[in-house]
Amino acid sequence: MNDETKSLTDEEIAVLVQNGDKDKFAIIMDRYQSKLFRYGRRFLTDVDDVTDVVQDVFIKVYQNIKSFDSKQRFSPWIYRIAHNTYINSIKKNSRGPLYLFDFDVLISHTVVEDPLVRGREKSEIKKMIDESLSKLETKYKEILILYYIEEFSYKEISDILQIPIGTVGVRVMRGRELLKNSYKEVSKEK
Amino acid sequence: MVDEISKKIEIEVLKKIESGQVKMRPKSFFYIKVIISVLSIFFGLIVSALLLSYIFYSTRISGNLNLLGFGSKGIYEFMMLFPWLIVVLDVLVLLFVDWLLRSFKFGYKSSVIYLFLGTLVVMTLLSTLVNFTKFNKAMMYRAEYDRLLLGNNLYGSIRRSHSSRGLFFGYVESINNKSIILVHTDYKGSKTLDRIEVILSPELIHLNSIKIGDNVFVAGVVSPTSQVKAYGISKIVKLD
Numbered sequence: 001m002n003d004e005t006k007s008l009t010d011e012e013i014a015v016l017v018q019n020g021d022k023d024k025f026a027i028i029m030d031r032y033q034s035k036l037f038r039y040g041r042r043f044l045t046d047v048d049d050v051t052d053v054v055q056d057v058f059i060k061v062y063q064n065i066k067s068f069d070s071k072q073r074f075s076p077w078i079y080r081i082a083h084n085t086y087i088n089s090i091k092k093n094s095r096g097p098l099y100l101f102d103f104d105v106l107i108s109h110t111v112v113e114d115p116l117v118r119g120r121e122k123s124e125i126k127k128m129i130d131e132s133l134s135k136l137e138t139k140y141k142e143i144l145i146l147y148y149i150e151e152f153s154y155k156e157i158s159d160i161l162q163i164p165i166g167t168v169g170v171r172v173m174r175g176r177e178l179l180k181n182s183y184k185e186v187s188k189e190k
Numbered sequence: 191m192v193d194e195i196s197k198k199i200e201i202e203v204l205k206k207i208e209s210g211q212v213k214m215r216p217k218s219f220f221y222i223k224v225i226i227s228v229l230s231i232f233f234g235l236i237v238s239a240l241l242l243s244y245i246f247y248s249t250r251i252s253g254n255l256n257l258l259g260f261g262s263k264g265i266y267e268f269m270m271l272f273p274w275l276i277v278v279l280d281v282l283v284l285l286f287v288d289w290l291l292r293s294f295k296f297g298y299k300s301s302v303i304y305l306f307l308g309t310l311v312v313m314t315l316l317s318t319l320v321n322f323t324k325f326n327k328a329m330m331y332r333a334e335y336d337r338l339l340l341g342n343n344l345y346g347s348i349r350r351s352h353s354s355r356g357l358f359f360g361y362v363e364s365i366n367n368k369s370i371i372l373v374h375t376d377y378k379g380s381k382t383l384d385r386i387e388v389i390l391s392p393e394l395i396h397l398n399s400i401k402i403g404d405n406v407f408v409a410g411v412v413s414p415t416s417q418v419k420a421y422g423i424s425k426i427v428k429l430d
Binding site (some may be wrong): 020022025026029030032034037047051054055058059062063064065066067080106109158159161162164166167 | 196198199200202204206207208209212213214215216217219220292293295298299301302303362364
């Protein structure tokens, strides 16, 4: 990969791929493979399953690349595809529904995102995520990972999960509390 | 190990792209998808509006709305005759429209309740517009002559009496002290006339200023001698 290619943004590379430069797609895969693999490992325990899903994600990204609007950020767009693919994979493997009707999206919530708070809490939350995330429901797992690990904003998470911004805020707050409680229990057991 | 897996994924995906097994979908595919969604939303709203306008129209024209003023028995009959199935169908269509709307940014950024209320308002406005036209009247007339492809039963039954429930509508042929003779039609193409004696209290006749020739809606209990003991009567506007 030469310096010129390295300096291209994800959005610029996506445009090149849209215009027929298939080789540039390898750069997108290089940049996102480990991120998507790490994201998937939070939901699926089997490495082979995660590998299959990551492969599916890139196939879908390539197939649908012409629907990407280069005026938007590429990262939330690819994570949207990844989220759907992981959720479908979890649904296939689970016996019951992933979660019953989601009351969080029923009504409007007013929340304020404070990046400074995230900055202060980040290292503490990351440690808790490593130890206790598996005990949480999928909807809280995904929101905590997207917010604290992948560091997306509320607006970007709203686009990835296709839920209202208020619901993102509420889930981050609740997820954080549940994670802290779960971490306390895990620490007690130790 | 992660590097090995990454390399494997990259090779597999690029191989599929090179061989043509995986192809880029053309832009037209996505435009068509959006057009289909938009058209489905549009038709969903139209269907929903037509269903709601039918509910308003049939309740008004059938005279059933008058039952609400006839005491508890009238309210009971109103509830039994209300087209609940159409309401359920309408709500399902609305929910389907909302599900389609959630694939758009303004749809998923709104809470479910606001989205539902928003589409309900739009649908209610559309159905009000339909009610200003002669659409439902035309459908009803065609259904009464079995000329509709779909919906003959739905529209054809609007102006039918429910004799088993003691509900009749027709015109007053004569008035006695305690009763009226009601001539009622069962709108079914060739109009068949039937006369029934409706026993009314003098207060009911007086309160409603019933005169000979008036079109009325009567709710009562049918006796074994085929007389109707009325608990409610209302004047109604005649439709041709």
